Amino acid sequence: MLNTKRILPVLCLLFAGAVTAKAQPRKAVVDKIVAVVGDRIILHSDIRNSIEDAKRQGGTVPDNAECLLMEQALVSKVLMLQAEKDSLPVTDEEVEAELDQRVRYFVSQLGTREALEEYAGKTIYQIKDDARESVKERKLAEAMQQKIVGGVKITPNEVKAFFDRIPKDSLPFFESELEVGQIAIYPKASRDLEGYIITEMNNYKRQVESKQVTFEQLAQRYSEDPGSKDRGGQYQLNRNEKSWDPVFLSTAFRLKDGEISAPVKGKFGYHIIQMVKRSGDDAIVRHILRTPPITDEEVNLAKAKLDSIRTKIIAGTIGFNEAAKKFSEGDAAKYQGAFILNNDGSPYVTIDQLDKDMVGAIRNMKVGDYSMPTVFTDEQAKKGVRIVYLKSRSEPHRMNMRDDYSKIAHGALEQKKSEALNKWITTKLPTYYIMVDNDSAGSCEQLAKYKSEEEKGF
Template sequence: MFYMNKGLKSFLTALSLLFTFIATAQGQAHKAVADRIIGVVGDRIILQSDIQSAVADAARNGEKLPENAPCIIMEHALLQKILALQAERDSLPLTDEDVEAQMDMRVRGWISQFGSQSALEEVAGKTVYQLKDDQRPFIKEQMLSDKMRSKVVNDVHITPTEVKAYFDKIPKDSLPFLESELEVGQIVLLPSASKDVEDYIYNEMLGYKKQIESGAVTFDALAKRVSEDRVTAERGGAIEVNRSDKSTWDPVFLSTAFRLKTGEISVPVKSNRFGYFLIQQVSRRGDIAKLKMILRIPPVTDNELAVARKKLDSVRAEVDEKKISFKDAAYKYSDDENVKNYGPFILNKDGSTYVTIDALDKDMVTTIKDMKVGDISKPVTFTNDQGKKGVRLVYLKSKTAPHRLNLVDDYSKISDLALEQKKGEVLDKWLTKKIPTFYILVDKQATQECPNLSKYETSDKGF
């Protein structure tokens, strides 16, 4: 049924983000609980505590859990290990740098989720660096699993006839009611501060460097007081970066950080994306560096914002006069770095351009409140995620009314679901051939409670 498929997909997506953290960060609360192995795939094991903790954490994160959630999680764990082991057999490429970059991204997500590094470390019962060392094999397994799955289903496609057949099989009383969705694009200008302001910030940061080097103040204390990156400021500017993590840090920051010697403090360096950084290298191991940083964002004045608004007025006129499309104008004029890779439209978590209103920032919600489909706003001032002030044009491309799922309004959604089902069928056939080539053992109690797990067993030995 469609509703269950959608809910299950959402649940498993959330699970894939949680499972690695759970497996490595169960902390003090689980130490007194007797644990046991409930699954084996090759030389890899699945613990009962992994499954129990995954269910508990998914519930705490507000996921809507199916009644058979433990069975789904156990099957997901078995499948992930089978796919990862096959990826190793097939020598699918995965570099250490890829794994490190993924770990950095996950850790930043967890820090954001828990509010601070110290809160994350309290929950995990270990430092971030210990957590990363512990989770490295789990992240690698997950990435190998994803690569193998992609290889298996990469050539699977869906036809319009198959999409309609999929939809026609959904009982009419099971078709979900969908909330309103929008397609919203933006063209962003992020004006630079005046030279006088930038010079002032630069000289002020030179002063910070002298104060730290003279011993008048510590880097940690100064970062907590003046840094405008509040996540790192809370922990005295401490951050760990990977040289290959270019999606998060711009080249100027990375090249400066990795040129420094241990203990050395840089001169202020300018990042067009963020602002001015003062960087100290704490330690380095290959492409991984532990740093401390202070960020200052030179403020723009109303004068700079007025110039940006005037430019966007001209861009808006070009689009209105059909001299250029909104999309092409975004590629030509926008300062938003995401435009180059993802286009000018706000994306959903699944990569779709259709979003609900809660995916938009509060300033954008205010902007589109009285707009009609096809409207382009006048230039409006906003503050981005990095704390920089800018001006943007907002384009409301489409807006659906709340409605029952149907082929006319929701063809792309139904097509995606039909394709996922077809990929699942292809993967099942692949598993039927591959499972006998692995040593797989599942706990007898688990197979009794979850009969679907019995298809994975290739050994009848007990635990």
């Protein structure tokens, strides 16, 4: 049986391949098509890059990793093509948000965007462009998988039967884990401070235009964008790249070479932008970012708002999840939900997976508590205010029905979903044109079933 739980992580690895697949010296065989599903191809380099990246990150790579990834990639293509046939919605915004999140992950691992570009031998734009198709494919496959298994439910009797089938000497040991949720809002700066920043930026513009100083020098001195400050605020842009703030992008592409914009307000603060050079939909720009400071007054207003929300949650007039959906701000809330998620998407995390502000907030909390509103700084250095909900905290223990019912139920449900998905795949595979090259089919026993008799010559 195909391990369908691992289908979608394959494409997460393919994004990493876009980062680590540097140009290599040409050999006799640079790359080859190892499989075709419908009108989509699977390249040998995609599979190998995924494996090599997993090794670089210290992951355990089984001996048959290439066979596993090949099979999962085949099934993923089928899911993706069926999603397109069924017109399942996956927006460009969702794809760009995923790309941005993965870039942020690699930046966090390497320190800076420049370090990532140097490591990859590509610009951030090129990294994202190389990975965009695989990320969209993953999102489509995910949407199709959800359509297939979304209605699968589990009963308490099925949970107990699932647990009873686990050999007692194989029950896992769990370290302390937590379920932690948050409702976060980001205070807005006062109009007076915004006006002050606009005045400052207009002054920068006048200084450059009067040739008192260069734009690059001012960016290095005053810009609050850590990703471009050291290189004088410079970025490469493409008009069609959806990850950029639309205000920033539209303002930049209205400028002529050498022209400097008036201050404009974007998602991260105020910009002035200088067009260095433009060629069609591509451009090199410089910018200076200034973020109006948040004063105690704005922080206190945010605290008061969250305190009111907290009171309603405790009183039972609104549920935590409902309140988080209604009031929480930021990309994490939009795409991840109220709870901090593990790498596998589960809501059970260890203490080292939480940010230092979160650790401080839950230190003296009991299960079921809601923290008072506290100030924190997110990964983009933005100041926010949040309330934290400690839903559960386990002690180190061997898996059992009393302490781990929700986990066991999750495992039982995933197994039932896997069976439903395997049934769908078995039924659907014959309806798709699939070819696997002879070398791959010969060395991977599990791939033989994907190759029809008339296709042996491929």
